[in-house]
Amino acid sequence: MNTFNIPVHSTKTLIKASLIAATIASLVLIICILPSEYNIDPTGLGNKMGLTKLAQQTHGTTSAIEKAESNSIALKSDKVEIEIPANRGLEYKLLMEKYAHLEYQWQTNGKPLYFDFHGEPKGDTTGYFESFSITTSDNMKGSLTTPFAGSHGWYWKNTTDEPVTVTLTIKGNYLIKG
Structure with a gap:
C-alpha cells in the first residue's frame, strides 16, 4: 500500500x-x-x-x-416593409459614411427575388457601383462595413405576376434614402 x-x-x-x-x-x-x-x-x-x-x-x-x-450619423435601427411590384424591380438605398457598420436582415413572404446588394460612391458621376452580394433568395442576413461613403442598398427584382413584400430590418449608422 x-x-x-x-x-x-x-x-x-x-x-x-x-x-x-x-x-x-x-x-x-x-x-x-x-x-x-x-x-x-x-x-x-x-x-x-x-x-x-x-x-x-x-x-x-x-x-x-x-x-x-x-461627425458621422447616429446609430439607429429601423424595420420597413417594401412592396416590389409584379414583374418589376425596385431599389432601396441608405446613405452611409466610409467605414460605417450596418447589420441587416430581410425576408419575403416565401417568394424568391433576384437581388443585388451594392454601393455607389458619393459624388461619383461615372455610374460605378460595387456589388457585395448578387443572387436569388427569399431572405438574407448579414453585415457590412462600408468601403466608401455613398449610397448603399438593395435592388430587388420580382419576376412573379404578383407583388412581393420585403420586410427589412436594419441597424447601423445611416440615413434612409428610400
Whole structure:
C-alpha cells in the first residue's frame, strides 16, 4: 500500500501567502497597469519604463475614433416593409459614411427575388457601383462595413405576376434614402 504525504498548510501560512499575493497585485497595479492603461503614474516608474506612452497612444487613438464617430450619423435601427411590384424591380438605398457598420436582415413572404446588394460612391458621376452580394433568395442576413461613403442598398427584382413584400430590418449608422 502506497502512502502519500500531502502537506497541509496552516491557516497562518495561507493568510501569509494571500497577503503576499495581494501586495504583489497592488504593486503591479500601481507600477504597470495604471500608467499603461490610464496614464496615472503615482511612483514615476511607469514613465521611466515608457508605460505612460502606451496610455497616451491609446487615448489619442480613442479620441480620434470618438471624433470621427461624432461627425458621422447616429446609430439607429429601423424595420420597413417594401412592396416590389409584379414583374418589376425596385431599389432601396441608405446613405452611409466610409467605414460605417450596418447589420441587416430581410425576408419575403416565401417568394424568391433576384437581388443585388451594392454601393455607389458619393459624388461619383461615372455610374460605378460595387456589388457585395448578387443572387436569388427569399431572405438574407448579414453585415457590412462600408468601403466608401455613398449610397448603399438593395435592388430587388420580382419576376412573379404578383407583388412581393420585403420586410427589412436594419441597424447601423445611416440615413434612409428610400
